[in-house]
Amino acid sequence: MTGSGARLTALTPETAVGASRDLLGELVERHGQVGSMVRTMAHSPAVLGGYLQLSRAMKRAKLDRRTSELVSIALQVHQGCQMCLAAHEAAARSLGVSEEEIDAARQSTSSDPRVAAMIDVALKVYREPSGITDAQVEKLRDLGFSDREIADVVGIVALNVLTGAFNLLAGLTPGAAD
Structure with a gap:
């Protein structure tokens, strides 16, 4: 699920637990698939949630x-x-x-x-x-x-x-x- 030499395993909505399961499930439902970084971030719902929030916020940036x-x-x-x-x-x-x-x-x-x-x-x-x-x-x-x-x-x-x-x-x- 991750590239050669990966140190952490990418998760799926089925293998993630708690808040990460919910976040991944929502993302897969909305987008059909999610990349290895997001699936691997799911080990920490705090990191995954923070990434998603900052990423969404920066889409509203004024800088082109x-x-x-x-x-x-x-x-x-x-x-x-x-x-x-x-x-x-x-x-x-x-x-x-x-x-x-x-x-x-x-x-x-x-x-x-x-x-x-x-x-x-x-x-x-x-x-x-x-x-x-x-x-x-x-x-x-x-x-x-x-x-x-x-x-x-x-x-x-x-x-x-x-x-x-x-x-x-x-x-x-x-x-x-x-």
Whole structure:
């Protein structure tokens, strides 16, 4: 049920217990299937519930999806979750992002100064949030980002840390059987 080398076993609504059984059952009923990460997160109803809530909340983010995916690519290169990286690259491609822009995001930059500045701040939030400067935030504003979009980057970072760290702990890899 999980990829080669998985440390935790993916659950199903039949093998999960308690709140996890209910959450997985609802997800399978609504979507027909759920991926290995979600099925494996079901070992902890707190983690699964938190992931689902944060994921839903970030779908309402003001920051555009293209920028969010490029930020996520840069974050996952640094975090090292190949499963997340592959998912964010596929999502970026589905939005029409060029391979050149995806490659630039892998290098923590972008040919678009707005995206490059947002990636820079996102990586600072990830690595050293106490080091974020007034000048960095002002630069984002000068590039046309609203305070809401600037705040959204923290949610994007948090969601990437949660999913990437979980997948790395669980030993999930790209191509894990879904």
